[in-house]
Amino acid sequence: MAKLDETKMKTIKYWDAGAPAYRWNQLVPELTAQKFEVALRMPSAWMNMAIYDATVLAWREKAKYQRKRPHQVDPSLKPAINAPQTFSYPCEHTVTAAAAAHVLAYFFPAKADSILQLGRAAAQSRIDAGVQFPSDVEAGWKLGEEVAKQVIEKAKQDGSATVWKGEMNKDPKKWTGKYPVGINLVSYVPLVLKSASQFRPPAPPDFAADMKEMKEFKQTFKSAATAYFWANSGDLWTDLAGKKMFEYRLQDDAPAAARIYCVLSTGYHDAAIAIMDAKYAYWGVRPNQYDSTYKPLISTPPFPGYPSGHAAAASTSCGILSYFFPADAEHFRKLAKDCADSRFYAGIHFRSDNEVGLAMGRELGRYVVETLMQKQGSVSLKSWKGK
Structure with missing residues (x-):
């Protein structure tokens, strides 16, 4: 926190806006805009299932360990933002970031590195802000990643690989076209x-x-x-x-x-x-x-x-x-x-x-x-x- 600067504060405030899942739901439409075939698989559904399951699991761990926030352990530490009124371990923003980033990296492999970097930036912002311990973030990342792996395995079985082998309609009283999109x-x-x-x-x-x-x-x-x-x-x-x-x-x-x-x-x-x-x-x-x-x-x-x-x-x-x-x-x-x-x-x-x-x-x-x-x-x- 002693190294906070304007750039880090912008990142902290960006990821602190709304619920942990808020920014990730803003990102998906941007990713799918130019990838129609991927958009049909509706990656937002898979991402949000991963986020929800990972968040529920994180809350169980919070209740189990009941770790105090950094500023509660050391009152001299002043967080850069309002600290959540929940237990600290594991980090809810990080578990969300890891779950979301890994699922989106699967759907958009060409942008996987940049998406995962966004996830890491979201996680690091909570440490920089003074509202999470580094170990909160580390545990949250591992948990979110594990949930995402399971979700990705399910997504691979979503039926999108099936090739349509039917026949186009030829009845002029019904819809006709070059190819039956969707x-x-x-x-x-x-x-x-x-x-x-x-x-x-x-x-x-x-x-x-x-x-x-x-x-x-x-x-x-x-x-x-x-x-x-x-x-x-x-x-x-x-x-x-x-x-x-x-x-x-x-x-x-x-x-x-x-x-x-x-x-x-x-x-x-x-x-x-x-x-x-x-x-x-x-x-x-x-x-x-x-x-x-x-x-x-x-x-x-x-x-x-x-x-x-x-x-x-x-x-x-x-x-x-x-x-x-x-x-x-x-x-x-x-x-x-x-x-x-x-x-x-x-x-x-x-x-x-x-x-x-x-x-x-x-x-x-x-x-x-x-x-x-x-x-x-x-x-x-x-x-x-x-x-």
Whole structure:
């Protein structure tokens, strides 16, 4: 601490913001932005499962050893930041950093060295700040690394290596394209769902009435803005979860924060699988294919339309966040509805796609929360489908 300088203080304050998992959840979208094939495997789910399991194990060790913080042992030592009101050994920020860094290094091997260096920087910042002993950090790193190794072994069995050998749809009344993007997700192993088809909706309707409504829709500035916003919204729901943790001051409760991130990202992982299962079960046609004279506001995604992935994923996330932040449930529902409507405004989804997607997501989100929380908040290796 006697060697603290401005550079070290910037690092300390950066990693001290929010819960230990906060910065790592900000990093994942940056990594996946240019790696679509990796993004489909949803590394955030695997990372957050590792963080949560490692954090739970760290808390058991804290309760076992009850080691005091450095400034409690030596009152003359003044931490550079507010010290957590928890036992010191092992370090919660380090166990998170090690778990996250090793999982992300597996998914992004070309950037493994820099990711692991970030993890080490996060860990060292706690020593530099005077809130952890070096041995707290050492133990936390070993624990996080061991959990990550087990998670990585499970991730290797996620089904992503399966090669699709099916046939493209040739029915002109259904979706057609050069290649069925995302169809491999149907072979992925769900983390909570019993199967990819567990929440598959019924077959889509005839889209004649939907098409008529879409062609008669009068675009406004607000509707166009909504369409563009949700088309480029990024990982809004994870960001929103982080914001709510700040608002409710949960950043100091590392296990609670890690659990929220874990359930949310796990739910999104399984929602993506279920969505693609439904899309390729029906090969639902897109508006600009149903009527070639129709021109959408934005580019149409290269996969079937029914049900809307944006609507289903938003509704799933809404249900999960509503469980953890019930006072904000109405706000979450409005966001999910806006997200669904935006795809109609954009001209790339029929209203039926969106309504079915919202309903599907509500059921899926409820199931994920009920299944995981019935285990008294434990999202452990033993509970995973891929064992």
